[in-house]
Amino acid sequence: MRTFRYTCITATLLGMIMAACSSPSANDAVLLPVKDDPTISFSLWFKVGSQCDPEGKEGLAAMTAAMLTRGGTVGKSYEDILDALYPLYAEYGSSCDKEMTVISGRVHRDNLEVYYPLLTDALLHPGFREEDFSRIKSESLNMLEKTLRYSSDEELGKAVFYNAVYDGTNYGHLNLGTVSSLNSITLDDIRAFYEKWYTRGNIVIGIAGGYDSELPARLRKDLEALPEGAPVLPEAPQPGDISGLRFTMVEKECNATAISFGFPIDVLRGDDDFWALALFNSWFGEHRNSSSHLYQVIREARGMNYGDYSYIEIFPNGGRRSMPAPNNARRQQLFEVWLRPVQHEYRHFALRAAVRELQMVIENGMTQEQFELTQQFLNKYALHYATTTSERLGYAIDAAFYGLDGDYTELFRSKIEALTLQQVNDAIHRHLQHENMQVGIVTMDAQSFADDLLRDAPSPVTYSTPKPDEVLEEDKAIAAYPLKVEDGNIRIVPVDKIFN
């Protein structure tokens, strides 16, 4: 079992001005003073997430966090709060993932004395008002029943894939919950959840930017009003073994097929093999980057879709973000390949192409040239992960979660710099495979796709535009590539039946 310690971080801000850590305590604060930054960022990390949702009440952690930041307090209605925040162009919000809930906000330091009491009031004296509850619940239900099911096939495909990977564990449901669980959550559930998890012993405060040196102590003292206690987290999930390629297909009318596949890995940020896998992953599928090998094979050479990427850590909101969002740290991670929607007639081929590329790199490893180029790329590209003070604070909180000292970007760059090709290829061999994976699909006429998969039917493609001979030659191998899907490994679900 892993031990997590929460450490005080001193960051270097890419070599810029950084004062020493001035936390009043070494284990309950993450502080990033940036003297000349006129804004102040807050990240208040509660060690609770959707893994703590009681059975039948999935979505409770996320809804509790939303009630704190998008609802009124005992003394102020939500309308009053919006009025007060409005001229400041400041707000606070929450993010809730499996393991972490982070209440975060940012304000210009001119306006700190107006903002600060609002932020602390939201945490310490939540109103849990009926009108806020009904609004937030209705929004969550709409998000599940309408938006996720019908407005973004890419996000839907990923959600189905994640649920399949973690089925049977406390990671195995959407953070948002299910339709029935959301309907069963009451205000009393939210009050009880808040009282159990939002305690003095369960918070790490994060402050960054141009704040006064007395602010951490002030915040810490004010948060002493939280109830005492440090609740015990559930054990880290132990996802079950996957045997063969196992498909969850969502049947819906749509104009393209969304595909995500992968499997759990036992490698976390900070582990020796993490850095090696990070380098491999950057070469194989750097997010939203044309340097990605998969992107080159599927989009660049064949024009089949908008992009093709891979991940060794969860990457929410990939359709909107170009760099990884902080505060989704977990004790269990997964390897994921994401193919952006392809025309239905290419779905079988595109899946084959991606799995085949994965198999080839596992068998052959990366070349010295690929390794060196990616190493050089990451050395500077990592500088873009967290460019703002609030993003750096988010990364520092995550570093604390994983028990890492120092500035994460600098650590990442130094670890990448120290890698050898042998280490990377060894890590690929140790942690990656291509035969036992969950596959999440959103498509039309799913049964026909399932039949093709079970027969391992050839999937030749034709193009409306000319392609080089070497591409056409390789296509023959891809079209006949065996996926070896076994009977019983494909589940087809109508779109209106998922997340119920």
Place this chain on the structure above:
Amino acid sequence: MRTLMYVFLLLLCGGGALMADSGDKGVFPYPYSVSTLDNGLTIITIPTSSGGLMSYYSIVRTGARDEYEKGKTGFAHFFEHMMFRGTKNYPASMYDRMVTEMGADANAYTTDDYTAYHMSFAAEDLETVVMLESDRFQYLAYEEAAFQTEAGAVYGEYRKNRSNPWSVLFEDLMKTAFTRHTYGHTTIGFEADIKAMPGLYEYSKEFFSRYYRPENVVLVLTGDFDSEKALSLIESHYGSWKPGYQPPAIEAEPEQTAERSVQVDYDGKTLPLLVVAYKAPALDASNRTMVAGSMLDDLMFGETSAIYKKLVLQQQKVQFISAGFGFNRDPQLWSVYAMVKDAADIAYVREEIDRTVAQYRSTPVEEKHLTALKKRLKYSFLMNLDTPDKVAGGLARYVAITGGIEVVDALYAMYEQVTPSDIMAAVEQYLNPERRTIVTLQGRK
């Protein structure tokens, strides 16, 4: 080369940080210089302290607005993709490799009014970036096969967007609101035109020749760099770029004289969507009524507005209501959006929007509310300047519309002058039923 220097004092926050306040010299907090090469290329340099990073924006003042020929919608966006397909000096694979070696965050996007190519990178790589960017803007060259393959990727992007009901709604909104002007199509273009793109190889070269000319491009550099050295590099690499911009023959949109409305069916489930879009003026920071009009979105429909509190917080009849009264080069739309929870309430929500407009037309806004908005606008600008990329990116639309950034200070100065009477005048002038288009979208299932 002509260079003008603009130096503002950094008062409020002591200077040095990436964000600061300009005090009474204007809202834009950084010293900057504007230079123009003999061939017409404009360069805006804004040095900021940013830990060795810098951002390089090449803003082409051509967007979907410039697609005036039939069957060519979506071409500006498609062409943006082609700009990554290499030159004789640096074929695509070499360009990709060099960008990869720099670890640069490089991308591009296309809007109605402009196309922006942006790169963030370590400042030590500036020379390489100038070399690569100047080369592709002057000597772009790609084979027909690569052109046709990229058309497939663009169609993939269209399909990706199409599963979002808002994309469907916008297409119908623009088509209905504009009968002549090129704002009648969205940036991605019509599906039939996207399908036909592979056959337009020759036209793509014509497009490049017409629009990718120095007089139609502005470079914006922000971050840790020396302006003089940067300008010298730029002059040596871009100096031979031949002018020859050909303005597009865009038809003016006739004055709208009657309300238009359309109902859209969506092949999926969604809560009903409603948009009420008024014909808007083009950006003119010297026009107080226009500037007052651009403040109406937040004032009338923002989170502290009466209609927001009533429909979102109290009655909870809409999932959200918001408005976007933005800036364009030509007169476009100012739109109010709502996601309605029950289709039976669509008419009611429309009536509430009408009531809000009527109230602002007849009753002066509270001074307190207007003052709060002015403060909010100032802080929203200042708080979004915290990286070189955000500084340059935040200026891109202003640069595209006006060719420079002086408009920013002019605009924020004008905000300060706006009175409750100006607000009433703007409502009276712009938010009239005969100037609007109403689109409702409902899911079929």
